[in-house]
Structures are given as C-alpha cells and as structure tokens.
Amino acid sequence: MNARGKWAIVAIVAIVALGGTSAFAWSRWTERAAAAPGGAGIAGVGTWAGGDRIVFRNTAAGAGYGHVASVALADPGGARAVDEDVCDRLDATPTRLACIRSVRGIVPAATADLLAADGGVTSGWPLSGVPSRTRLSPSGDLVATTAFVSGHSYASAGFSTQTTIHRVDGTQLGDLEEWTLLVDRSPHTPIDRNYWGVTFVDDTSFYATVGMTASGTTSLVRGDVATRTLRTLTDNVECPSLSPDGTRIAFKRVTGGAPPAVHWSPAIYDIATGDISVLPESRSIDDQIEWLDDDTILYGVPRSDTPGDMDVWRLAADGSGAPSVLIAHAWSPAVVRG
Amino acid sequence: MYISLRTAPARREGRRPPGIRTVSSTVVTLGVVSLLTDISSESVAAVLPLYVTGMLGLSAVAFGVLDGLYQGVSALVRIGGGYASDRIGRPKWVAFSGYAVAAAARIGLLFASGFGALGLVVTADRIGKGIRTAPRDALITAASRPAELGQAFGVHRMLDNIGAALGPFLAFVILLVVPDGFEIVFAASLSFALIGVVLLGVVVPNLRTRPPDARGGSAGGVAGGIRARRARVRDLWRGPMRRVLVAAGILGMLTIGDGFVYLVLQARSGFAAQWFPLLYVGTNVAFLALAIPLGRLADRVGRARVFVLGHLGLLAAYVVAALAIDDIAATLLCLLFLGAFYAATDGVLAALAAQLSPPETRGTGIAAAQTVVAVSRFVSASMFGLLWVTLGREPATLLVAALLAVAIPAVAVLLRPLLRTVVS
Numbered sequence: 001m002n003a004r005g006k007w008a009i010v011a012i013v014a015i016v017a018l019g020g021t022s023a024f025a026w027s028r029w030t031e032r033a034a035a036a037p038g039g040a041g042i043a044g045v046g047t048w049a050g051g052d053r054i055v056f057r058n059t060a061a062g063a064g065y066g067h068v069a070s071v072a073l074a075d076p077g078g079a080r081a082v083d084e085d086v087c088d089r090l091d092a093t094p095t096r097l098a099c100i101r102s103v104r105g106i107v108p109a110a111t112a113d114l115l116a117a118d119g120g121v122t123s124g125w126p127l128s129g130v131p132s133r134t135r136l137s138p139s140g141d142l143v144a145t146t147a148f149v150s151g152h153s154y155a156s157a158g159f160s161t162q163t164t165i166h167r168v169d170g171t172q173l174g175d176l177e178e179w180t181l182l183v184d185r186s187p188h189t190p191i192d193r194n195y196w197g198v199t200f201v202d203d204t205s206f207y208a209t210v211g212m213t214a215s216g217t218t219s220l221v222r223g224d225v226a227t228r229t230l231r232t233l234t235d236n237v238e239c240p241s242l243s244p245d246g247t248r249i250a251f252k253r254v255t256g257g258a259p260p261a262v263h264w265s266p267a268i269y270d271i272a273t274g275d276i277s278v279l280p281e282s283r284s285i286d287d288q289i290e291w292l293d294d295d296t297i298l299y300g301v302p303r304s305d306t307p308g309d310m311d312v313w314r315l316a317a318d319g320s321g322a323p324s325v326l327i328a329h330a331w332s333p334a335v336v337r338g
Numbered sequence: 339m340y341i342s343l344r345t346a347p348a349r350r351e352g353r354r355p356p357g358i359r360t361v362s363s364t365v366v367t368l369g370v371v372s373l374l375t376d377i378s379s380e381s382v383a384a385v386l387p388l389y390v391t392g393m394l395g396l397s398a399v400a401f402g403v404l405d406g407l408y409q410g411v412s413a414l415v416r417i418g419g420g421y422a423s424d425r426i427g428r429p430k431w432v433a434f435s436g437y438a439v440a441a442a443a444r445i446g447l448l449f450a451s452g453f454g455a456l457g458l459v460v461t462a463d464r465i466g467k468g469i470r471t472a473p474r475d476a477l478i479t480a481a482s483r484p485a486e487l488g489q490a491f492g493v494h495r496m497l498d499n500i501g502a503a504l505g506p507f508l509a510f511v512i513l514l515v516v517p518d519g520f521e522i523v524f525a526a527s528l529s530f531a532l533i534g535v536v537l538l539g540v541v542v543p544n545l546r547t548r549p550p551d552a553r554g555g556s557a558g559g560v561a562g563g564i565r566a567r568r569a570r571v572r573d574l575w576r577g578p579m580r581r582v583l584v585a586a587g588i589l590g591m592l593t594i595g596d597g598f599v600y601l602v603l604q605a606r607s608g609f610a611a612q613w614f615p616l617l618y619v620g621t622n623v624a625f626l627a628l629a630i631p632l633g634r635l636a637d638r639v640g641r642a643r644v645f646v647l648g649h650l651g652l653l654a655a656y657v658v659a660a661l662a663i664d665d666i667a668a669t670l671l672c673l674l675f676l677g678a679f680y681a682a683t684d685g686v687l688a689a690l691a692a693q694l695s696p697p698e699t700r701g702t703g704i705a706a707a708q709t710v711v712a713v714s715r716f717v718s719a720s721m722f723g724l725l726w727v728t729l730g731r732e733p734a735t736l737l738v739a740a741l742l743a744v745a746i747p748a749v750a751v752l753l754r755p756l757l758r759t760v761v762s
Contacts, residue, residue: 006540013536017529025512025522032516065518088392102388104514106507107616128604128614130387132397148387148397149614196397239397261457286396302395308518310395331395 042067045119047081051094051338054292058082059309060329068097073335076326085115088131092334093140096122096168100131100145112145114168123170128162133239133288137200141168142225144198144206163195163208165225179228181210181221195230197239197288198223199249207233207240207249220249220269237269237276241289241297243317247271250289250297250317253278266299268317279319290333291317292326300331364481365490367541368474369497374534375437376498378444378527379463380505385513389520390456411461413709415468420476420705423547429473429480429701430544436470437538439463441531447524472705479692479700480545487692488641491685492633499626503619548698574703578756579694582642583710585749586687589649590714592742594656594722594735596621596676602659602735603669617673624677625684632681633689641690642756648682649746651675656739660732687711694756 041064048055048070058069064082068090071080087099088110097115102108110131113124129147136143146163165173176195181188193210200206204225210232211218220237221230240249249269255278256263266285267278279297287299297317303309312333314326327333390396419436423429443462450456475491482490509523516522575583600617636644655675658668688704695703725734750757 009540010533010537014533017532021522021525021529024525025516025519028519028522029516102392104510104517106510106514107613108384108388108510130391132391148391300395307520308393 041082042084043081045084046115046117047083048092048097048336049095049117051336053336054298054312054327054333055090055092055097055336056312056327056330056333057087057090058329059331061306061309065308068099069330071327073337080327080330083119085119087332089134089332090334091134091136091143092336093136093138094336094338096136096140098134098136098143098145100127100134100147102131110147112143112166114143114170123166123168125166125170125172132161133163133197135198135200135288137203137206139203141203142166142173142200143168144200144208146196146198161194161196161211163198165198165206173225174228176208176223176230179223179230182229182231183219184232195221197241199240199242199288201242201246207242209238209240211238218254220251234269234274237267238264239288240269241291243291243294245294248317250291252285252287252289257284266297266315277319279315279317281315281323290335292335298326298333298335300333361486361490361493362481364542364545365478365493366497367537368478368481369494371437371534371538371542372474372494372498373501373504374530374537375440376501377505377508378531378534379440379467380502381509381523381530382444382447382505382527384506384509385520385523386456386460388513393518393520394456412464412468413713415465416472416709416712417702417705419469420472420701420703423473423476423701424699427548427698428544428546429476430538430542432701433470433473433477434535434539436466436468436473437531437535438466439469440466441528441535444524444528444531448521448528471708472701475688475692475704475708476547476701477542477545478688479704480547480697481543484693486637487689488633488636488644488686489630490633491689492630492681495633495681495685496626496629499622499629503622503626506619547700574695574699574706577694579691579703579706581753581756582687582690582694583706585642585646585753586707586710587714588745588749588752589646589742590711591718591721592649592738592745593652593711593715593718594738595715595719598719598722598726598735599655599659599672599676602731603672605731606659606668613669617669620670620673621676621680624674625680626677628678628681629685632678633685636682636686636689640757641686641693642753644682645686645690646746646750646753646757648679648686649742649749651677651679651682653739653742653746655679656735656742660735660739690756 048068052073053070054073054076055068055070058064058067058080066086068083068085068087069080071078085099086101088101091098095117099115100110100112102110110127110129111124112127112134113121116122127145127147129149132148133146134144142165144163144165146161149160149162163176167173177193181193190212193212196209198206198208206223208221208223209218210221210230217235218238219232219235220240221232223230236253237249237251240251242249249271251267251269252264253267254262255265263284264286265278266281266289267276269276283301285299285301290298292298292314295317296314298312298314300310301313303311309329310331311325312327312330313323315323419432423432426432440463443459443466446459450459478490478494479487508526512519512523512526600614603617604614632644655672658672658675687707691704691707692700722734722738725737729737
C-alpha cells in the first residue's frame with residue numbers, strides 16, 4: 001500500500017471515531033436539553049427547610065438531577081419538592097443546609113456551602129478535592145466536610161482525604177490531620193493517616209474514622225474540639241454515624257473482599273458495651289449511614305443498571321427484617337426533625 | 339521547528355545535507371501515536387475520581403491501594419516487552435499489542451459499572467503501557483541517526499506530554515458542556531486510543547532492529563541464534579550498561595516522586611493548595627517545552643552528562659519546595675525545575691541506554707534502564723514516607739536533597755568513562 005492509501009485509512013478511522021463520538025455527545029446533549037423544559041418541576045429555593053422532612057440529593061433523570069430535594073418525614077414515598085440548589089452530598093437542620101459540590105470548569109473545583117432557609121449562601125469555602133461526606137452538628141453550629149484529594153494520573157501521588165471542621169460562619173477549626181492523634185493514649189503521627197466520615201455528638205465532640213493508607217487499617221476515633229485531639233477507640237469501624245439517642249454507632253464494616261474491591265456491610269457498634277453486630281444486607285454498602293429513628297438506618301445504594309442513579313434504603317437497626325427502598329432515585333439522605 | 343514530515347523512514351547518514359536538523363517522520367508519527375494515547379488515558383484519569391464518587395456512589399479510598407500493584411506488574415511486563423521485541427527483531431508489533439491492550443481497556447470502560455471492573459480496566463491500561471514503552475523506544479532508535487538520538491527522544495517526549503496536558507483539558511471541557519457526560523469522555527478516550535493504534539499499525543514502518551540472521555532468517559528460531567542472543571542479554575550487565583543501570587538506580591532511590599513535592603508545596607503555599615490539580619500540568623508544560631532543547635544538548639555534550647546533571651533540577655526543586663521563599667514564585671520555579679529534570683532524564687536515559695546496547699538487545703537494554711528507574715523510584719517514595727513520619731516534612735525533604743547533592747558527583751565519577759562519549 002502506498003503512503004497515500006495508508007494515510008487515507010488513518011483519516012477514515014479518525015473521521016468515523018471522532019464523528020461517532022461527536023454524534024454520541026450531541027445526542028446526550030439534546031437529550032438533556034429536552035429533559036429540561038425551563039426547569040419545570042423545580043419548586044424554588046429553601047424548599048427543604050422547616051423540619052420533619054428527609055432532605056436528599058435527587059438522582060431521578062431530568063431537569064432536577066443532582067438537585068436538593070425533600071419529602072415529608074411522615075410520607076417518604078410521597079411527592080418530592082425539588083430545590084434549585086445542586087449538591088453532591090448534604091446534611092441539614094430545619095434552618096440550615098450543608099452542601100458540598102463540585103464546580104464544573106476547565107480547572108475542576110469543589111466547594112462547601114452553607115445555605116440558610118431562604119436559600120442564600122451564608123458562608124462557603126473551597127474544598128481541595130472531590131466532595132465525599134458532610135455532617136452538621138445537632139445544633140447546626142459546626143460542619144464537617146471530607147474531600148478526596150486525588151492528585152492526577154490514577155492517583156500516582158497516592159490517595160488522601162482531607163477532613164476539616166468549620167463553624168457555620170466559615171471559621172476553620174482545622175484539618176484533622178493537624179490535630180493530635182492518640183493511639184492507646186500516646187501521640188502518634190503516621191504520615192499516611194487519613195480522616196473521613198465525621199459524626200457529631202454535640203458542639204464539642206464527634207466520632208470519625210482514621211485510616212492508614214499503607215496498611216489499609218481503619219479505626220474509630222473520638223475527637224475533642226477544645227483540645228484538638230483524637231483518640232482511637234476500636235478497629236474496623238469505618239464511616240460512623242451516631243444514633244439519635246447517642247448509644248450506638250452505625251457504620252460500614254469490611255466483611256469480605258480485598259482492596260480495591262472491598263465488601264462493606266452495615267453494622268452497629270454499641271458504645272457502652274463495645275459489641276458489634278453486622279446487619280443482614282448482602283450488598284456492599286459504601287455510604288455514611290443516616291438514622292431514620294432509633295430503630296432504623298438509611299443508606300444509599302447505587303443502581304447497577306444506571307450509573308449515576310441511586311436509591312435510599314432502610315434497614316432495621318436490630319437486624320430484624322430485610323432492607324427495602326424508602327426513597328427511590330435519591331442519595332445522601334438527611335433526616336431533619338423539629 | 340526541527341520536525342519534518344517526510345515519509346522516508348530512517349535516512350542514511352551520508353545522504354542528508356549537513357546542518358539541517360530533522361528527525362525521522364517515524365519518530366514524529368510515534369510521537370503523535372503517544373500524543374493520542376495520552377489524550378486517551380489522561381482524560382479518563384482526570385475524571386475517574388469524580389466518576390467513581392459521583393456516578394458510581396463509591397468512596398475512592400481504594401485508589402491508593404491500586405497504585406502499588408501497578409508498579410510491580412508494570413516493571414515485569416516492561417522487561418518482557420523489551421525482550422520480546424529483541425527476540426522478534428521487529429519491535430513494531432510488540433508495541434502495537436501494548437497500545438491495543440490499552441485501547442481494548444477503553445471499550446471495557448464504557449461498560450464497567452463497579453469498582454472491581456474499573457480496577458481491571460485501569461490495570462489493563464497500565465499493562466499496555468508497560469508492554470509498549472521499550473519496543474517503542476527501540477523503534478525510535480532504529481528510525482533515528484545515532485548522533486541525533488537525544489533530539490529524536492526529545493521530539494517524542496514533547497508530543498507525548500502535549501497529549502498528557504490536552505487530555506484533562508478535553509475531559510473537563512466535555513463535562514462543562516454536558517454535565518455528568520462521563521460516557522462522552524470515555525467514548526472520546528476510546529476514539530483517540532483507536533486512532534493512535536491504527537496510526538501505529540498502518541503508518542509506522544515495521545523496522546528491523548537487528549540484521550537478519552545469517553542462517554535461516556529471523557523467524558528461524560535456530561538454537562544457536564537464541565543462545566547467542568541470551569549471551570548478549572547477559573552482556574548488558576557486563577558492558578558499560580552496568581554503570582548506567584547502577585547510576586540510574588542510585589539516583590532513582592533519591593527521586594521521591596512529584597506527588598510528594600506537590601504535597602510539600604501544598605502544605606507550605608496557599609497558591610499551590612488552590613491550584614493542586616494544575617501542578618502536574620505545570621510540570622508537564624515545562625517538560626514538553628524543554629524536551630527538545632535538552633535532548634539536543636545531550637546529543638552535543640553527551641547523554642550521560644545531561645542525565646546526571648539533570649538531577650540538579652530535581653535537587654533545586656527539593657530545595658525550593660522545602661524552603662518556600664515566596665508562594666507563587668517558589669511554586670512556579672519548583673515546577674520549572676521538575677519539568678527540566680524530566681526533560682533532561684526521561685528521553686535522555688532511553689537514548690543513553692539505546693546508545694550503549696547493541697541492536698540485538700536494545701529493547702531489553704532500554705527496558706532494563708526504565709525498570710531500574712521505576713522500581714528505585716517506587717522504593718524511594720515508600721522510604722520517603724517513613725522519613726516524613728520520623729523527621730517531618732521539610733527536614734525529610736532537605737535530607738533527601740543533601741543525599742542527592744552527594745550522589746550527583748558520586749554518580750558523575752561512576753559514569754566518567756561515559757561522560758565524554760558523545761556518540762557511540
């Protein structure tokens with residue numbers, strides 16, 4: 001074959017491949033545009049406020065995808081109010097919403113924003129990575145955020161998380177990696193320690209996970225805001241969530257698999273006795289659990305058939321009964337009472 | 339520019355007019371293949387964390403674990419790729435298989451939905467990279483005049499890095515236009531990989547890296563020929579290559595990886611923290627801008643010399659990162675030094691290894707040098723982690739800098755027999 005013929009083959013392949021990609025992109029773009037007729041179905045701002053609601057991220061396809069939405073606590077299967085605001089993960093009190101979101105752009109960015117009931121942003125700060133977890137303290141005065149700091153190139157810089165605690169006015173109380181970590185009561189500073197998944201007890205203390213990248217071990221820590229210390233309590237209790245009565249911690253426990261395909265099961269840690277019970281859920285659960293009430297936990301499960309769509313499931317905290325869908329097409333639930 | 343797009347493959351030395359600086363069109367084509375492949379892999383790499391957390395609803399914790407795995411697999415496969423291309427005597431199709439594996443992995447990406455599947459895709463991508471690197475560099479060598487090998491590798495690495503810089507840009511533009519359009523990014527990635535593979539397969543000539551065997555031809559597999567080849571592989575360790583491998587190993591042990599340098603910068607500088615995702619791009623841009631000039635310099639003053647002195651760039655980057663004079667200036671300076679370090683060592687080491695190994699074992703020789711670098715850098719990064727714990731961030735960095743300051747002259751002494759060799 002002569003040189004011209006060879007280049008013709010390359011040109012044809014290039015045109016077909018890039019043309020196909022463009023056509024695919026165009027169809028996706030028009031699909032999206034058609035699904036968004038002037039934002040119909042979006043109720044306004046601050047629709048989540050007031051309490052006695054479950055606030056979550058709406059993952060139903062269409063104009064409201066990714067938006068904050070809420071349903072009445074008394075009728076979780078009922079109609080959802082879709083808000084104008086968009087969040088990747090969220091937590092809420094009756095008057096405040098903690099929203100962490102990635103901001104699209106040539107240089108990707110992410111922010112944590114605190115929203116008031118009127119929908120206005122009262123404070124916000126940049127996150128140095130992909131948004132992962134956020135929790136407000138019960139009073140709503142403290143907010144914790146976790147972001148994945150992924151360098152580049154399949155994370156050749158190594159994986160790390162950054163977990164920070166802020167006051168609602170935006171004052172930073174610190175990156176947890178700057179705090180003192182006490183392992184068996186003595187200070188410990190492994191380089192590869194990472195923190196994630198804060199759950200607040202009150203405005204002075206909280207639980208979180210410390211994980212060591214090299215060994216792959218995780219521990220439950222209790223943090224003290226005043227002294228900026230973190231104390232390890234027990235191993236393999238990851239992504240804690242404190243029950244409303246403050247007696248138990250729901251978490252995800254490694255019950256099988258090997259990194260990177262770890263199998264996590266929802267489990268309950270009894271703070272007083274240290275007992276751990278793994279709940280009957282056969283799927284791997286990779287979420288920070290939320291409590292619906294003292295007897296029921298909630299967590300998100302991605303739909304295997306549709307990337308980007310998830311459901312919020314409920315499961316009895318005492319292990320009785322099977323999991324069932326509470327809210328379809330929903331993610332990152334926050335149960336707000338009051 | 340020094341690039342000419344002529345269709346003639348390797349030109350004979352005597353025929354070309356003196357003074358015209360051109361590289362073979364085969365080198366340019368291989369550079370464009372790498373550019374397309376890098377657009378493909380880096381566009382996916384840039385959005386993968388977002389995709390895993392946002393679309394798959396998984397926490398990205400496991401990414402760190404994957405990385406250690408790659409290093410080992412990639413090193414083994416790399417030697418295999420180099421050796422296979424020497425055995426066959428025509429590296430093109432070995433390199434092709436590496437590019438094809440990576441392209442096939444992109445098809446998997448369109449259908450992968452869980453983390454396990456995603457891990458497989460990423461691993462296949464890395465294996466493909468391991469297979470193709472040494473045979474491709476052997477092809478570049480076969481297509482270039484020995485006197486201009488450094489420049490040829492410079493041209494290739496520049497094009498390669500343009501792709502690495504364009505990939506993330508393309509991905510984020512797609513996500514900007516079509517929010518959550520990850521499948522479009524994956525489809526685009528597959529397209530670019532496919533074009534790269536076809537370009538390599540159809541346009542790049544199937545160059546021989548060694549003369550056909552006297553008895554029975556290259557495909558004969560005559561036992562005597564194989565024995566001779568094995569003996570030559572052993573010669574790698576006996577000849578001047580031994581010095582290069584030891585030198586690369588020593589210097590690699592003191593190369594902690596840009597990831598750590600970025601983390602030091604991030605901790606010290608508000609500017610670096612804010613632009614963390616772009617630090618890598620900054621280093622890339624410096625690398626691609628300096629790849630050709632430093633490659634040409636290596637051709638002129640000696641490749642071993644530029645390779646060793648290039649580590650002064652690394653040393654400067656460590657010192658600037660640890661001392662953090664002024665936020666923005668220090669960060670930019672640090673990236674410039676890092677880019678200069680890569681430009682003076684990456685392609686130049688391949689050129690040096692190619693220059694020092696006979697055509698029959700060139701693939702293995704290049705692969706050996708690159709494997710030594712990869713493995714020693716991995717060990718270095720792990721050990722630096724320990725130093726960071728015991729000494730703290732800046733003291734650890736300065737300690738490695740001090741060791742490097744001692745190692746550079748020591749390695750220069752080790753390589754002294756090679757320092758004056760400009761062209762083999």
